[in-house]
Amino acid sequence: MEKESLRLGIDVGSITAKIAILDQCDEVIFSAYRRHNAEPLLTLQTIIQDAKQSLGDIKIDLLVTGSAGLGISEKFNIPFIQEVVASAEVVRQLYPEVKTLIDIGGEDSKMIFFNADGTPDIRMNGSCAGGTGAFIDEMAVLLNVSVSELNDLAEKYTRIYPIASRCGVFAKTDMQNLLSSEIAWEDIAASVFNAVVLQTLATLSRGNFPSPLILFSGGPLTFLPALKKAFMRVLDGGPDSVLDADNTEFLPAIGAALANSSNKQEIVLTQLTNLLNTEQKHNSLDQNRLSPLFEDSEKYKRWKEAREQHQVEKIDFKQLNGADCFLGVDTGSTTTKLVLIDEQGRIAFDYYCNNHGNPIKAVREGLEKIWQMFAHLDSPPKIIRSMVTGYGEDLIRTAFGFDEGMVETLAHYRAARSFDKEVSFILDIGGQDMKAIFLKDGHLQNIEINEACSSGCGTFIEAFARSLGFSVSDFAQIACSSRAPCDLGTRCTVFMNSKVKQAQREGADISDISAGLAYSVIKNALHKVLKITNISALGDHIIVQGGTFRNLAIHKAIENLLGKRVFCPEIAELMGAYGAALTARDTCIRLGRIESQFVDFENLDSVGEYTKKQIGCRGCENRCAVTKLEFKNNNIFYTGNRCEKIYTNSGKRERIGTNLPELKYQLLFDRDTNPVSTPVLTLGIPRALNLYENFPFWNTLFIESGIRVRLSDPSSNALCEKGVGTIMSENICYPAKLAHGHIYNLIEAGVDRIFYPMVFYEKNEFINSINCYNCP
Incomplete structure (x- = not known):
C-alpha cells in the first residue's frame, strides 16, 4: 500500500x-x-534542501502562500492560497474557540473576526506598511540596536510617548525629537510598540473590537513579547483573553498545508528542488528602463576625476601652533559633523559620525579627537568662537556651552557661497530633511524645505541598501556600473518597496535597482517633495551638498536629469558644520574678538553629564511629563514640554504676552451647561471639529430648551486611543480620528443623546472669505 x-x-x-x-x-x-534578504527563491531552495536532508526525499502535497509566494506560484505554476484564508483555515480546524486573530508580518498586517457560526470577517492593511515588521526594523536601526534588543528595552519602560506609526518617516522624526530630548531609550522602545498597536487597530478594526479569545501570530508577535504586551495593554485584556499556541510564526504556512484544496500539487522534494532551479524568462525586463548613469567605465573614471578636483583649502593641524581657530558643529537628525578652521577659513580638522541616538556622546567624541591633536602641539591653538547648527542645536549648545546657534539653512548657504560667489541654486539633502535655496545676484530669493515626506532623503537610500544586504557605499558603487537602471517611479518608501520587489521578481540585476533608486531619490526631491517644475529657474551655478551626495550615483543622477553640470564639494557632508565655522569667523571679524564661552577641553570627561529630574507640568490639560536636565556647566535644558509657556530653553523673556489660545478656550467653554428648570435629558456634545467653535450657540439653544449639556473631556492622547478602533477609513485625518475618541468619551459618560449635526456650510462672515465650507 x-x-x-x-x-x-x-x-x-x-x-x-x-x-x-x-x-x-x-x-x-x-x-x-x-x-x-531580497532573495526569496534562493532562501526557499535552501530550506527545501534542509527538509530533504531531515526527512528524506518524501512525497508531499504542496500549496504556497504569501506576498512573494504569489510570484513563485506564477513563475512555477504551483497552486496558491491567499495568506489570510490560510490563517483562517488554521483557526477553523485547530482553534475553533478563537474569536479574533491578529497577525503582523514583514510589510502587512491582518485581523480576522470570527462570527458565532465560524465565518471569518477578514481585514488586511492596504498600501501602507506602517505598523508592521518592516516598520519595527526601521526603528531598531535608528536606535542602532537589534530587534530583540529593542524588545528588551521596551520591557523596562516607565512612560509611553506618542510616535507616529502610519509613516516610518514621521516616526523617525518623532523618535529624533525624543532622542535629542534625552528621553530614556526604554520609553522610546515601548512607544514604538505602542504606535504599532494603535496603527494596527486603527487600520483594521474599523468598528469591530477584538474580543477574546485572541490569537496572535506572525514573526513580530511571536518573537517580541513586549509587542504582545502592548496589544493587551491597549485592549485592556488579561492573560485569559489570549490563546497561547505553538508555531504561531508559521501560521499561514500551516494553514496552506491544512487547506483542503482540490488543486494541491503532489510532488517529491527532489522534483520541487529541480523545479525551483528552472530558469525563467522575464518578458518585461527590457521595459521601464532608464538611461545608464555612465555609458562606460572610461567615462565614469573621467567624471570621477573631475569631481575630485573640487577641493576645499586645508591646512596641516601642526601649523596651528598658538593660532586662533573657529569651530562649527552640525548635529543632524542622524549624523554629527565638526569642522575646525583657521583665520583664513582653511580646514584644519573635520569629523563625521553617526549619532546612534546619542548626539551628546557623538559631539564629545569629536571634541576629544580635537583635544588629542592639540596635546601634541607646543602651543595649542585657541578656539575663540564656536557655532552650532542642526537638528539638536538647542541641546548641544546647552550641554557644551557653544557661543552661538544658527539656522542650518543659512549655514549651508554660507558654505556654498565660499565655493561659488555666483551660486544660483543650492540643494542640500541630509538624512531626513532637504533644503532647496534659490538665489539671485548673491541674495536669497526663496527657501523650500520638505515638510512631511523624506522619500528623497539619505535614509531613503540607506533603508533600501540595508534591506538588500548592502552597505550604502557598496550599493552606490554597483549603481555606477548599471547598464539599464530600473524606472522605480517617484513614490514614498512603502510604494517603492513593491516596485523593488517587482523588479527583483522580473530578474533585474541589483546594480540596475540601485541606479534606479538613485534616479528616484532625485526625482522625489525635485518633483514630489520640493515640487520644482521649472528647471531653468535653478540657473547654471548649482551646488549640491549633504551626506546623501557622498553617493556618486545620486550626484550623477541629478546631472543626467537636469542636463547640467552640478558642483558637489568634496566636503558635501560637512557643509553645514563648515558654514557654521565660517559664520563664527565672520562674527569675530564684524564684532571683534569676544571671550568664548566654550567649555574647557580639559574637562571634557564630565561635559554632557547631567542630573535628571521629572517635573509634572500643570500649565494646561496636556499635563506634560517634563524632564529637567541640569548640566555640570550649570546650564538647564527642558525636554518633553510641548510649548514654552512654563518651561523654556529660550532664556528669560522680558515680556510675556497674552496666551490667546487659552483666552479663546475660556471664552468658548467657561459657561453654565445646566438649564434653570429640571432637565428633560442630558445631551452630549463632542469638543471637536466645528462643534468646538460653535459650542456657545448650541449650548445656549439647549439649556434654554430645558436640556442639560455634557461636553466631552478635553482632547488628549488617551482620549484619541479610546476611539481609534472605531474608525472605518485608514486615510482619515487626525482631527477626525480624535472626534471618534470624543464620541466614545460621551458614551462612557452615559449621556441620553449625542448631538452631532452635519453642518457643511456656515454663514460667510467676511466678504473676502474664500470658502465657508466645514469639514463635518
Missing part, C-alpha cells in the same frame, strides 16, 4: 520565508523560518 503523502505549506512574505510540513495527524514534523 502506497504511503499517504505528507503536506507542505510554503509561506514566502516580503521579508521572511517559512515552511511547515505536517503529518497525517496535523502535527508539524518540520519547520523553518528565515529572512530571505
